Amino acid sequence: MSSSTAPTGFSSYEQPIFPPEEESSLLSQSHAEKASANSTFTTGSYTSALQLYEKALSLCPTYLEYDIAVLHSNISACHLKLSEWKAAVDSATKALDALDRVDPPAPTVVQDITPETKVRIAALQRTGHTLHDVYKLRTKTLLRRAKARRELKTWASLQSAYEDYQALSRPPHQLGSLDARAVREALRELPVHLEEAKNAEMKEMMGKLKNLGNGILKPFGLSTDNFQFVKDEKTGAYSMNMTR
Template sequence: MPPEPETAQKLNEPRPDSSKDTDKQEYGSEVEELAPPSRFPPEEEETLLRESNHHKFVANTLFSSAKYENAINKYEEAAAICPHYLDYELAVLKSNIAACHLKLEQWKEAIKSATESLDGLSRLEKAEFGEKQAEGEEKSKVKEDGDNGVGEEIVSSGAQKSAPATREETSAEAARRKRQEDVLRIRAKALMRRARARSELGGWSSLSGAEEDYKALSTMTNLSLADRKIIQTQLRTLPPRTKAAQEKEMAEMWGKLKDLGNGILKPFGLSTDNFKMVKDEKSGGYSMNFQNS
């Protein structure tokens, strides 16, 4: 998938009296770093976002020209300029960076960038939609309580039949719905990119993670037909790959443990071959038997 094309308080505290903190400054026992402001003033935020979007536009152009390394640099510049609390805009940039790494077959880097994108979207959903959903439920409860009161308007049966079945969506509700759709769209892209990178990287852990990502994607309703076909194919082919990787890594681990055990037992004229694990069919547990060679 191509990169997402859409556009995505100053600290004014007085300097501390240096004479009071001479020991701290001299010995560095307590070094304080200036934290970024919780939010920039609206005008400054707009300026920073405009500059960030300019870098993103340049990065999109570089991506379209297959200049992926240069595109990554520009996307990272855009992310560095973008206010740190704009999780959606940053998630778009991180997802685009993941797309660049996929083109370069840099699987670990793609996984990292896609995960950062998904983490940002999770913070956004919790901060925005979680609180607003709670507010909506409270307003709905208040409305229900009000409807049970004695001040109801009496409406004729004819007027009731002619009334619309549902009320029109307010502009605020429409904007919120659009925001949720945008978040879900970027989440789907980031998940697809991370899932592919995990599948390509291989290994028990990565393949298990790819399975989890594709299972999450299979429940989403905003995917293209092509993406759905990829998901179905991966969910069919990944389980045997994951199992094979698990068995291989377990065998390698036991091999290393055996080498370690042989190193410990060698001074005593023994080896791990002198010990045999026997399974108890009744309990399912194992016991160790010593065999003198």
């Protein structure tokens, strides 16, 4: 495939920009595969839909960040349906990263917008999308990532899910009534699950440390049961006593 150089004034932009005719052709092919994937998804054939979305992704010019984000978000939806939680998180994160490149999350003034961001915004407008579309897709994708992180049920993933739900509860995210209720319920329930996961993982870690200690002490006829940690209530420090 041939490609043109970056537009004048955007020479620092590393990704090649395709000529208009080639860009339009590639995008049309990508959209056709995406349409097939959408239809396949509605039939419940999520693995087949996933493959079609990935084909659409391979055809889409990489600088068309919004279209790339849509595909990654739809891939995340497939992984959710397949209960592939980690893959769902990874794909949703790729979609959110692409959206952040179009609409940087940190507040900026016009003169601080980089040439790369200008190229991406121009591509967004050229393909008929707006920043409002970006906001809507970000909300949808964040909901998908939060759900996947919650389903992973580890201490770290639950904490990350809680942060996603906190973000969703604040502007500029605009939620429908069902999603808003789901977010409120998640924010109410997650602290309990977080504490449970924390305690379970700490217990598992202490068990592994105990087994390791027993392996080291066994040749000496000792075990971790021979040692007792006593807390000094005045200082909060611990001392170790040996018992028999």
